[in-house]
Amino acid sequence: MATLVTSDRSTQATLADVPDPELDGLVAAEEERRGRQVNLLAGENVASPRVRALLGSAFADKYAEGYPERRHHTGCGPADSVESLAVARAKALFGAEHANVQPYSGSVAVLATAAALLRPGDAVLAMSLAHGGHLTHGSSANFSGKWFSVSPYGVRESDGLIDLDQVRDQARAVRPKVIVAGAISYPRAIDWEGFRAVADEVGAYFVADAAQTLGLSAAGVVPSPVPYADVVCGVTHKVLGGPRGGLILCTRELAERVDRAVFPFIQGGPMVNQLAAKAYALGRAATPAFAAYAGRTVANARSLAVALDARGLRPLTGGTDTHLVTVDARALGLTGREVEQRCESAGLLLGHCAVPYEDAPPARGSGLRMGTLSVTTLGMGEPETVEIASLIHAAATSPADRSATEGVRALAMRFPGLSTKPQCGS
Numbered sequence: 001m002a003t004l005v006t007s008d009r010s011t012q013a014t015l016a017d018v019p020d021p022e023l024d025g026l027v028a029a030e031e032e033r034r035g036r037q038v039n040l041l042a043g044e045n046v047a048s049p050r051v052r053a054l055l056g057s058a059f060a061d062k063y064a065e066g067y068p069e070r071r072h073h074t075g076c077g078p079a080d081s082v083e084s085l086a087v088a089r090a091k092a093l094f095g096a097e098h099a100n101v102q103p104y105s106g107s108v109a110v111l112a113t114a115a116a117l118l119r120p121g122d123a124v125l126a127m128s129l130a131h132g133g134h135l136t137h138g139s140s141a142n143f144s145g146k147w148f149s150v151s152p153y154g155v156r157e158s159d160g161l162i163d164l165d166q167v168r169d170q171a172r173a174v175r176p177k178v179i180v181a182g183a184i185s186y187p188r189a190i191d192w193e194g195f196r197a198v199a200d201e202v203g204a205y206f207v208a209d210a211a212q213t214l215g216l217s218a219a220g221v222v223p224s225p226v227p228y229a230d231v232v233c234g235v236t237h238k239v240l241g242g243p244r245g246g247l248i249l250c251t252r253e254l255a256e257r258v259d260r261a262v263f264p265f266i267q268g269g270p271m272v273n274q275l276a277a278k279a280y281a282l283g284r285a286a287t288p289a290f291a292a293y294a295g296r297t298v299a300n301a302r303s304l305a306v307a308l309d310a311r312g313l314r315p316l317t318g319g320t321d322t323h324l325v326t327v328d329a330r331a332l333g334l335t336g337r338e339v340e341q342r343c344e345s346a347g348l349l350l351g352h353c354a355v356p357y358e359d360a361p362p363a364r365g366s367g368l369r370m371g372t373l374s375v376t377t378l379g380m381g382e383p384e385t386v387e388i389a390s391l392i393h394a395a396a397t398s399p400a401d402r403s404a405t406e407g408v409r410a411l412a413m414r415f416p417g418l419s420t421k422p423q424c425g426s
Contacts, residue, residue, distance in 0.1 A: 035413075038375065040348060040350040040374070042212070042324050042369050044374055047237070054280055059272040059273040062075075063269050065269035072269075082276045086276075090282050093285055094214070094232070095227070096250070097250070100259055101245075101247045104271065106246045107246070109234070109248050113231050113233055116231070117230075118148060122176075123149045123151065123176040124138070124149065124150045125171055125178070125204070126150055126152060126179075127186070129354075130354045130362065131183075153167045153170050161317055162188075162191070167198055168198045179198060179204045187317055188322070189223055190223075193223075195208075208228070208233070210232055212323075212324060214239065215241075216298065231254060236278045239294065240285055241284075242281025242282070297372050300323075301324065303382040304388060304389055307390070308393075313331070316356070323373050324369070327367065329367070332396055336365050336366050339352070339368055342395050342396050346405045348395055348404075352365060352369065372385065375415070380411075384415075387411060391408055395408075
């Protein structure tokens with residue numbers, strides 16, 4: 001008979017401390033990268049030391065399939081309290097009748113919402129990807145485009161704004177089961193009430209995908225979709241500055257359907273460490289300090305848009321109401337991707353996007369998409385956004401000149417990142 005070999009207690013005690021120089025080096029490389037670059041990626045923010053500490057807390061390896069008081073596993077008392085706290089804070093912050101904080105990401109939140117409201121083949125009306133919509137709003141590479149009949153609406157060519165008359169006409173023609181409002185590269189406040197009226201007219205559910213702006217709504221900087229939408233999908237990173245993860249807000253009538261769509265239909269047990277970090281971010285978002293931060297973020301975005309416009313990078317909608325800034329790079333004779341790459345070489349991180357009505361494939365679109373979340377979190381203000389606009393222009397137009405790289409490095413050193421050794425008490 002085989003003999004069971006066991007390790008001695010000293011070996012067991014040190015298992016967690018096995019050195020991994022290769023991985024340590026990669027972490028150090030990421031820390032070094034952040035220290036010399038300026039992050040304008042619209043979907044990223046800087047997580048606080050406490051958020052990172054909670055992600056690495058005792059909840060990191062806890063299984064908690066199900067919902068509070070209805071778990072598959074035992075030993076879930078504290079986990080139940082964490083999730084209940086996150087739910088209570090989400091409902092209070094957004095004025096929602098029901099909240100589900102378990103989705104692993106914003107895309108999972110959208111998928112779960114689709115599972116709750118739709119069946120394969122159902123008609124959906126959502127924003128065109130070429131006009132700023134998200135992958136989950138009808139891309140042929142995504143579940144949304146493969147499983148549902150998605151009709152896209154867009155923006156007006158004259159001003160780049162959503163054309164609600166077009167939305168209404170399409171809704172009358174398509175009679176969708178769900179109308180989705182929300183985008184990833186539309187910098188303006190969305191008329192949630194107007195979308196609600198269209199949905200009511202055609203008897204559709206109204207889903208707001210507010211992943212980009214829900215945190216601004218919490219601060220009262222832009223209108224909230226919660227009073228108007230049947231379901232609101234959002235995330236706890238981006239504006240909220242919490243862990244990468246999703247959440248769903250909905251009416252009381254849809255609560256059970258949404259919960260069952262998240263678990264057990266879409267995903268297994270929630271990541272309890274993520275729930276704890278979400279609870280912290282949601283609690284922090286209810287403070288006056290967060291409201292002031294959200295206001296500064298939008299002010300910085302508006303300042304950046306004006307400064308870029310002065311340098312030939314035209315804002316696609318004439319400006320912004322949010323943390324997002326989208327501009328047209330055609331005046332520079334470059335595609336968005338070319339500008340993106342030149343800026344990254346200089347240490348500026350931003351993204352490329354399509355320009356509505358441009359006669360070019362998305363990969364060669366002339367748009368640039370950026371945001372002011374990370375730079376505002378690090379303490380930058382409107383003077384720095386003007387400086388950033390100059391650095392973007394210099395990096396794009398004079399890639400061989402080292403002045404942009406040196407300017408970015410100097411700016412990054414003036415506003416260093418948050419501590420990379422977080423403590424729960426910080």
